[in-house]
Structures are given as structure tokens and as C-alpha cells.
Amino acid sequence: MTSSTSLLQALTDRIGADHVLTGDAAAPYLTDWRQRYTGAAQAVVRPGSTQEVAAVMACCAQHGVPVVPQGGNTGLAGAATPDASGKAVVISLQRLQQIRAIDTDNDTMTVEAGCILQNVQQAARNADRLFPLSLASEGSCTVGGNLATNAGGTQVLRYGNTRELALGLEVVTPDGEIWDGLRGLRKDNTGYDLRDLYIGSEGTLGIITAATLRLYPLPVAVCTALVALRSMDDAVALLARSRAGFGASLTGFEVMSGVSLELVVRMFPQQSLPLPTSPWFALLEVSDSESEAHGRERFETVLEGALEADLVQDVVIAANIAQGRALWHLRESISLAQSAEGKNIKHDISVPISKIAQYVRTTDALLQDLIPGARNITFGHLGDGNLHYNLTRPETMTEPDFLARQYDVYRVVHDSVHAHQGSISAEHGIGQLKRDELLRYKSPLEMALMRRIKDALDPKGLMNPGKVLVGTGDGDSAVTGD
Template identity: 70%
Template sequence: MSVLKQLQDIVGAAQVLTGEAMDPYVVDWRGRYRGQALAVVRPASTQEVADVVKVCVSNKTPIVPSGGNTSLCGGATPDDTGRAVVVCLARLNKVRAIDTDNDTMTVEAGCILQAVQEAARGADRLFPLSLAAEGSCTIGGNLATNAGGTQVLRYGNTRDLALGLEVVTAEGEIWHGLRGLRKDNTGYDLRDLFIGSEGTLGIITAATLKLYPLPVAQRTAMLALNTMEDAITVLSRARAGFGASLTGFEVMMGPVLQAVVRLFPQQRLPFEGASAQSPWFALLELSDSESAEHAQGRFEAVLGAAIEDGLVTDAAIAENIAQSKAMWHLRESIPLAEAELGKSIKHDVSIPISSIGRFVQVTNAALQKRFPGIQHIVFGHLGDGNLHYNVARAPNQTEQELLASQYDVYQLVHDSVHAHAGSISAEHGVGQLKRDELTRYKSELELKLMKQIKTALDPQGLMNPGKVLQA
């Protein structure tokens, strides 16, 4: 019996896609990678996922797990051999349980992140993972890449929000690890092996996630600043003044936000005159568990002192939810503005916060010396040291000329990241985009240990081949 017929017997013929029906599943979100597949299979249960994997293993067919297909590194795109089966988990989209006494919820991997947030809120709880693609990305993909987002400063990456997993292994067995425990020291932490592995060790089918009380009050402010160093100093003061209540601290180059309001006239900066032309902006959010008055008082004390000391040149504090959403919308529109401006060379890096100012200064200068006139698009999650350090074409340069230099740009930027004790992937994963770069920046021992883990859990090398590690 053919592989296709066996797969159809498991999930039904309508859920095994071939031909042109596969097109949305074999190209990545950025349109950078396009592959081919034998079929796209859409199972509806963990048992069906396990049965699909067993068929693939028995036929030595590569398996590419897929969720919302929002990867920025080609992590869910098959290669061009046409041998792989893409396993799309979109139909595994149930919220299985919410336990408000234990502050946990158990959800399937195909649940859209926004739906998980809404289900938690419906139970008067907060699931804090938040990122620009939350209306289309899935929890399985978030776990597979250990996604970050805007509230890592307070709540951590996705790994920090997961207590237990259900996983289909590379041999088609089901690991029932959906434990809602915050303490479990019974051996190796298998959960953390699968989280961030980008589907190269197994397929996450469900997770037990942490919930938190909804904040009593939130305060959002946008700040105008002169330098990145000033932003770092304000962050330090905000941490001291707000403690764990500081849930977000974003930083953005002035020209980046100015491009957003130029391209999307319906949006506007909450500043006028010179403040609207500031070299840098910061966006911070406080979530208070006491009262709106308490939150406002803390906000005014910390920001007032920063203004008096010349660290902040202007500040706009949101007076209502609509104004807060408008500020966050400015930040979240940066990727859309980038797309309007044309292709760019993107970097998702993390740097020790104390070194970020120096990194930006040194790297900007090195890029200008090597590629005069090149434009810098720098923004990101300053609170956890994660920058999206992107490079756009010079005014007299074509997109093709920019992309022709991308390897040299990657090497220059990543060498600088490494020199500043940073990482070349903060929250987007490795996928196929950064796979070969790992050999430059990880030690031989690290790579050896990673390959040993891969071999132990996926002995045939069928799980998402060509991602994270070289074959």
C-alpha cells in the first residue's frame, strides 16, 4: 500500500493534501524559502499524529511539523526533494482544561495564541505570552521555537510558561507528560529538550501552561530619548522602581517609528515638534496588582525623576485603554512598515543589556564603513536584551544589491554579537536560516552534544531534517 493511501486511511482523504493544495504549506511566511512535499497531512488527534509518524518511519519518509507557518527562519518549510510529509497540527485546536486553583490550562498544539489568551481571560486569568503574530501563530509553534514577545521581562519565554507537554516521539510513541507541577525533580527534564527544538526531536501535540492573575491596573507610556544608553539607564530605574510589576520595556530607533506614521497615516506618534523627531523611543508597561492609583503614583515617581535628570526628553502616558493600544500598535506595526519599505536583512539577536549601547554603536559604524549609506532598523525588547537589528538598503541601492551582500552583513553583525557575548538567535529560532551559522559560534563540544541528543531521540534523522543542525 502506498504512503498516501496509508495516510488517507488514518486521517481521511480530505485531510491529505497534494498538488496545488499544498502551496500555502511549502513556502515560509517571508517568502524566502519554498520547498516541495509528498503531501500535507492534517490529523485531528494526538493518536492520529502518532499513527502518521509510524507510517512515515516505516517508509523512511521525512516529517516536517507545521503550525501557523509564521516562522521567520524557514523552520516549517520542507526541502525541495519532495520526499517529506508536512504534518499540520491546525486541527488540534482544543482547550482541554483550565484549572484556576492550580493556575494552569491544558491546550492542544494547534490552538491559535490569541484564542489561548482569550480562553484564559474568560476564566479571569492571564496567559502572558504576546507577540505580533498572535492572531495566527500556534502554541505548538511557540513551544517549538521557545518564542519570546513583549512580556518576557516579567514572565519569561514560552519555556518558562510551560509546565508539561504531550509529545509524539520520532518513533510514533506518545509521551504523556502533561503535568501541572511547578516542582518535579525526577530525572532529566525532557520537557525542556522538546521546547525550542523546532520539531527536530518530536512533535509537541499539547501543553500544560501557567496562568496568572489578571492585573488590577496597567499603565503604558512612550518616552522620547536621545541615546540607547539613556534607555538602558531608564530601564534600570524602572526595574528598581516597579520590580516585578514592570511587564514590558521596548526600544525603537526614531526613524523606524517615524517611518511607521509616514506609511500608515492613520497612526500618529503621541508627540509633537522636536520630540516626534527624537533619535530613540521607548515603550514601557506597568501591571499593578493593587490599584490604579498605586500604579499611577509609581509611574509618575519613576518617570518624573527620569525627566528631571535629563534621561527622558518627553513622555506620553496613556490615559485609557485606547491610547495604550495605539502605542502598542505603533510598535507592532514596525514589521509591516519594513515590508512596505522593501526587503531587508534581519537579525534576531540577544546581548547582555549592559553591552547593548556599545554593540549598536560599534556595529552601526562597522556597517557604514563597509556598506556606506546602508540604513539601520533597530528595535526590540530591551528589557530582556533582545534586539531586532535589521539592515535596509541604501538610497542608491537596489534590493538585489542589498541581498547580494547579505552573507557579508550576517557575518559582520553576528561576529559583533559574538564579540559582545551575545546570541545570534534570541526568539525566532534557528530553522534553516541560521543553521550553518551555528558552526561559527557554538563550540565543537556544544554541537557534538546537540548531535548526540538528536541521534538518540531521532535515530533515523526523519524529524524536520535540515533544521537547526547540519545533516
């Protein structure tokens, strides 16, 4: 292995001194969005093309240096943060921002990994098409990061996770080769599906540099409603009624505890809750392809039926786009309200929809036994069984004392998830946050198969060490708080 000075010079020769960052210039890339992990790196490099990514990767492979791919650095599991050893090079893909092609006949667009999700949505809209992936962080997260974590979001119910929205990929391998798999095909049954292998791999198998994405027709009208509910059981029943009544037009069904929305309006007084306080709320979105009048008529018919059946307590239907955005803003502000209030213990879990109500009742009770007075900030994508099941400290407990119980809380929450046939990560990935937890809930055979794939595609163990699989890194990042 050559010296750090030699490596930095080699990287500078390939992409220019302005894009090889060290010292204070590199610092913003070394701490994750939640400020939970802070690592160290020999350098942060910012290649401007796939060819430059390949050149950097080949250089690191030649020097035996591990790499950490990074997109918008908005991840929630520490997957894009280097460990504390300082051996790695962080490869930021933020300069890869080109939208290479939009094919409206094929309903596809090809974009580079550093494109901000919101910009991709707008480019599709400018072409009279919809790219439906929608996340609270869409103004800063990148397509590459969305693919690396198989991000979900608010419209998975209708359109699926990022995996279902990607038809092809371009990937730089651990030895610096470029795999061009940018095919805009819905059917391609020619062997192993390499695309699906890289999506969701969190940068541990290769670096995604571009993708060909699915597009859809823009809806003629979008209707939004906020519904007050007595229980999670009623939320599940309303979801079933809504699926039957709206079919594929139901594009969003978010559930939020009353405590969650009370926190939002308390932390952000400029926002208001348009319904009286209730134990639970649901936010519904329906996209109609005929007309606004047709969409609203269907919306009112289904929700009036739910009211008559005493399934819901109250309903407010957005009268216009601005009101609809205000309702969504309440939902999207929950995480920000949590951050404004203080540190909390977060979970991103999925449970079969038929088991969610029982899961919430059971786990809420277990956590009250563990930490009396703790508050559950529960919200998420009920339509696909994904809950952000978060815990906030009791008012009588100090923040350090609360965070000291973090792993006790993890054990309760994750064991309950496992008992209800669920998953400890629905859309945020494993990263380093849940790497060790994975061993508890995956079978030995599953772990062995994942290891074989990792060893086959990354035999030198250079890709994102210490993430997803135990034993792939030389050290762990420093925990700085939740």
C-alpha cells in the first residue's frame, strides 16, 4: 500500500485539486444528517462524470483503499459516513447532476446519481410526466442515494419502492470498470437481474452512477383529505375500504398518531390542525385520470360511506391545491418537530398490515413498562405496512438518561417486530445503525448468502466497509448521539 500523499496526488491527477477535499473542507461530508455518526477519511473526492468515478475507484483499488459512496448525505442509518479509522476515501456523487434523456414514448428518463430528487420530479413534470417517488427530504436527497437504499416514500402504495421505479442502472464496480445496464426495458429475461442486486445494497457492492427510471402520466386531479380516527384498527379498516373504493387511484395513505400532530403544531405554531384532537389521523391522496369533479365525487362518496359506518370521527377534504399542500405539510413536519424538541429513538419498521394494530398495542405497552411516561411518535405509510415508530423521552427524564436506554428500546421494538413477522428496516436501510441487529433477525443461511454475494463482487472488501454486514470494516464510526 502506498502513502496517503501518493494517493492524494493520484486522485488530484485524475479529477483536479479543486475536487479532492481534505481538512476543514472535507468535514461536512464526514457526519451524517442526524449527527449520530462522525467518521474520518483520507479525502473526500467529487468526480464530475461516470468516467471520473471509475478513475477514482480504480485508483483506490490500486492503492488498496476502501471507499464510501455518498449522495445527498440525508440517510438515516449511517450508510454514507466513513468509520473512525481514517483509511477510507469518500466519493461524493453530487456533481453528477445531468438528466441525460427523457423518452416520453417509452415513459422513461435517464438521470445521473447526483440529481436531486425534486429536480428529477420537476424535469418529468416539464415533460408532462410524473416521477412518483416522493420523500420528505426530496429537496436534498439524490437519486443515487434513493437507489442505494431502495427508498420508499409516500406513494409506494400505488407505484412501489425505488426498485420498482428503476428499469436500468449504470454502475462502477470495485475495480473501476463501468457496467452499462441503462436499458429502458420492462421485460428483459436474460439471466440474473444485476439491477436488483445493486439497488438496496447501500454502496457495498458498487457505485450507482446513473439510472433509467419509469415515468407515468400526470394525473388530471389530485384530492387530499385528513381523517380523524379512534384507533389503529379503524385506520386499517379505512385502508381496506379505500382500496376497494378507489382502486389504483389511491396513491397515498399515511397514518399519524394524534401525539405526532400535536407535537407539530406545538413546535411550529404557524401550522394548524384543521380537526379536533383525536387518537389517530389518516392522510389520504387520490389521483384521478378523468377530471377534478370526477375525482372529488369518488372521494366524497367513499369518505361519506366511512362516516356513515362510524369508521371515522371527522373528515376535512382539501378544497384546493394550497389546502392539500398544507395537509401534507403537517405530515412532513413530524420529523422536523421531533428534531426541534430534542433527541429521540427512531425506528423504521414494517409489519403485515393485518398485524399492525396488534403490533402497536403490544409494543406501546411493552415500552411503557420499560420507560414509564415515554411518548410514542408513530406515523408512516400504512398502505405498505411501514411505520416510523419513534420514542420520545418522558418529561421527567433527562436526555442522556433516555438515550442510555436506546439499545433496551431497540430490543423491545425489534423483537416485537420479529414476533409479528415484520422487518427492522422498511426503507432507511441497514447502514451501520442496524448492522449488528441484522444478525439477530436474519437466519444464518441468509447471512451466509449475503456474504457470498459481497465476497464475489467485492473480493477486496473495499466497498463501504462496516455497512450492512458485520466484519467488512476496520472500525466503527463514533456515536455522537441520536
